[in-house]
Structures are given as C-alpha cells and as structure tokens.
C-alpha cells in the first residue's frame with residue numbers, strides 16, 4: 001500500500017468509535033491500527049480494531065462518541081520485521097485472522113500484511129502465451145511431427161532469423177546448449193582464454209569452463225550495465241603483453257538491453273577476437289536501429305520460461321555464416337556423417353529443439369513486439385510512480401538503445417546499499433511479491449574464484465588490472481571506493497533490484513508493486 005495509505009490505517013486511542021467506523025469505511029482494509037501518541041503514525045501499536053469489534057461494541061450499547069480506549073482490550077497479534085511470509089501465514093492460520101500488523105523493535109506499527117495479498121503472488125517474469133500457440137502445437141500432433149525436427153523447427157528458425165536480420169539460425173534445446181555449440185564452433189578448447197561479461201547469469205560462463213578453457217571476466221560500465229569497453233581494452237592490452245590472444249569473447253546483453261557494440265566491436269576486431277553475443281535476455285531489443293543478436297559472429301537466444309518469449313525450454317544459435325550454422329546443426333544431432341550406417345568422426349551432442357516446442361515458439365514470435373511494449377510500459381509505470389524516491393537509480397537506456405525492459409531494474413546508491421536491498425527484498429517477499437537481486441557477478445562466485453577480472457577502473461591506490469576475483473566476503477573490503485566508478489558490477493549487484501516485469505501483470509498488480517516499493521523504501525528510512 002502507499003506510504004500515505006498505511007498512515008491512514010493508524011488511529012489514536014482517543015478517536016471515537018464513530019471516527020473509527022468512518023476510517024474503516026474509507027480505507028477498506030477491514031482493520032485499523034490503534035497507535036499511541038497523537039501523531040498516530042510512528043506510535044507503539046496498542047491494538048487493532050476491526051468491523052467486528054465495532055459491531056460488538058454497538059450491540060453492547062457503547063456510545064458512538066466514546067473513545068476507542070473503552071473497548072475491551074486484547075494484545076495485538078503481530079510479527080517483527082524479520083518475519084517471513086511463512087511466519088505470517090502460520091499466525092493467520094493459527095488464529096483465524098486475515099491481517100497481521102508488523103512492528104519494529106520498539107513495538108511501533110510499521111506495516112500490515114493481508115491474507116488477500118498472500119493468496120496472489122506477483123511473479124518476477126512468468127510465461128505469457130498468445131492465441132496461436134495451441135493451434136500450432138495441435139498441428140504438430142495431427143501431422144505426427146512429434147519427433148525432434150520437422151516443419152515447425154524449420155519455420156521457427158527462418159522466422160527468428162528474419163526478425164533478427166541474420167541469414168541463418170539453428171534451434172537448440174536451450175540457450176546454454178547454443179552457447180556451448182557456439183564456443184565449440186569458434187574453436188574454443190582446453191588451454192584457451194575466453195573473455196566474458198562478469199555481470200550475467202552463470203550459463204554465459206559455464207560452457208567456457210566445460211570446454212576446458214579459462215574465462216577472464218570483464219566488468220560492466222555504469223550506463224548500459226553491460227561490458228565496459230574501458231575494461232575490455234585493459235584486458236586485451238594486458239593479455240597481449242603476456243602473449244595471449246583470447247579465443248573468443250562472450251558479450252552479454254543484460255535485462256533486455258544491448259551492450260555498447262560500437263565501442264566493443266572495434267576493440268575485439270583489432271585484437272582478432274570473435275564475439276559470441278549472448279542475447280538470451282535481449283530478443284526484441286535494438287541498438288542504433290539494428291536488432292540485438294545480429295552483432296556477434298554468432299549469437300545466442302533463450303526461450304526458457306522466464307524469458308520475454310518462451311517455448312518452455314529452448315534456444316537458438318544465429319549467424320550470417322552458413323557454414324557455421326550447418327556445422328551447428330550437425331553437432332547438435334550427434335554429428336552423424338552422411339552414411340547409411342552410423343558413422344561418427346566428430347564429437348556431437350543431442351541439442352536439437354523438438355518440433356512440438358518450436359510450434360510454441362512460432363506462436364510466441366508473433367506476439368514478441370506486443371510483449372516488448374508491455375514490458376516497457378511496466379518499466380515506465382515504475383519509473384513514474386517512484387520518481388520522487390531518493391537514492392534510487394534506474395538502469396538507463398542510453399542514446400541509440402531500445403531496451404525491451406525484460407526486467408525492470410534499479411540500483412540503490414550510497415553506503416549500506418546491500419543491507420537496504422536485502423531489507424527491501426524481505427519486505428516485498430513478506431507481501432508475496434517476487435523480486436530479485438541483480439545477477440551476482442561471476443568474479444564474485446565461488447565457482448569462479450581465482451579467475452582474472454578486469455574492473456571498469458583500477459581501484460584507488462592500486463597499480464591497476466589485472467585483479468584476481470575473490471570469493472564473497474560480506475560487504476567487501478573496508479575503504480573500497482563505493483559506487484559505479486570502480487568495480488561497477490559489484491556495486492550493481494550489491495544495490496541492484498529486479499522488480500516483477502511480466503507482460504501479463506494486471507494493472508492492479510503493477511500498482512501494488514509500486515506502492516510496496518515506495519512503502520518498503522520509506523520504511524527503511526524510518527527504521528534505520
């Protein structure tokens with residue numbers, strides 16, 4: 001609820017029964033919080049008042065002009081700021097109540113959880129089917145094209161390639177499989193070095209390791225949150241001085257937005273390093289008018305359930321190089337040689353997408369632009385509703401970019417950002433809203449401890465890159481210059497929040513999230 005609507009639920013004990021009834025009517029939550037003190041805002045919670053309490057008082061003949069303090073008192077059932085959604089639900093069930101006030105350490109009322117919100121979870125990003133998918137899947141059934149491959153796979157590949165403006169595409173069983181294939185096709189193998197954005201989902205980096213190569217992680221830049229050209233230049237220079245030419249660079253387009261290709265591509269080109277564009281999160285986005293996923297020598301899309309469109313699970317590898325995609329198709333179908341008997345020379349995989357799922361994908365492609373517009377509208381609503389909140393910086397959409405706003409993301413700035421981020425996420429979870437931190441960068445993951453990392457700018461008093469990634473250590477070394485200046489991806493992780501962004505969120509759900517974020521952030525100031 002809005003900060004002011006929570007305040008309206010608080011009423012002083014000297015208010016009359018009549019006033020309480022009027023306030024109950026106006027606020028329509030079925031409950032008021034009687035709080036000590038005259039301001040009725042930050043006072044200690046004395047009790048709650050429901051319609052039932054007032055009805056019983058009227059039946060007992062209590063005058064409507066009497067103060068609330070004449071009502072028979074019972075200690076309120078409350079939870080503290082540490083309570084989880086499960087705690088709240090358990091209390092509701094045990095006492096057959098539908099409202100639970102939250103109190104701070106001093107016993108002051110700071111929040112109210114209702115059973116209604118606990119029964120309607122708001123998801124981060126849930127699948128949103130269109131009208132054609134069922135018919136297309138039906139077609140696969142009635143034509144008995146259930147086996148992998150078939151007309152829907154061909155159609156899905158051609159339609160996606162046309163949409164992205166590339167010549168060739170190979171559908172795969174997942175985005176991760178497409179990344180693995182893409183790296184194989186670029187010749188990545190044991191002993192190689194592969195550059196990779198640090199701020200990403202782990203699937204961008206795992207295939208590098210699984211091919212026996214070594215990832216070197218590159219920081220983000222503060223504008224697009226994507227790979228920092230400055231850090232990339234430092235990495236290339238340092239590696240060159242050591243006689244190392246990276247075999248490839250996995251450049252990620254985060255949360256629906258392209259990386260700064262005009263700065264990154266010339267650097268990679270000059271160093272002779274091919275780009276594998278991880279566009280798993282950016283289908284439908286564009287950069288200076290060119291579709292995201294058409295910049296790399298190869299690019300990868302994902303149709304996992306949380307992505308902007310989905311086949312429940314699936315991916316796509318695209319390129320303008322016909323030979324690469326033909327090779328991808330062969331490798332993804334066990335690398336069978338053209339012989340009647342099963343002849344194998346190369347090491348292949350079973351990575352092809354099923355014809356049934358490709359049918360879903362074709363239907364989803366038809367509504368992609370609608371989904372982009374819906375997600376952008378969700379973001380715009382958040383941005384406007386939370387415009388007055390200090391210390392909150394939205395992921396920017398720099399000049400020339402059109403983001404899909406796959407996820408609406410912001411970063412909390414200033415000291416103690418990580419603690420405030422966690423408090424906000426706890427608050428939202430208590431209200432049954434699924435929000436998440438921004439990806440935890442790969443250079444902070446235990447899985448990649450010891451890997452080299454090039455930050456956006458050298459730390460103060462440090463000779464400069466290269467640095468070695470460290471496993472997580474709480475809040476990081478004391479005295480580290482905070483902010484989006486040095487270790488940008490770390491700061492984005494520590495203070496970053498992704499809000500529910502689904503294209504199928506109702507207007508009421510979007511409003512609820514806006515109100516809760518505003519209230520949660522205000523509460524943090526109040527209880528700090």
Ligand SMILES: *Cc1c(COP(=O)(O)O)cnc(C)c1O
Nearest residue numbers: 174175176201203204280302304
């Ligand atoms: C989702 C995602 C992937 C992996 O795609 P799957 O289809 O889930 O295997 C890879 N990279 C990024 C950045 C992603 O967000």
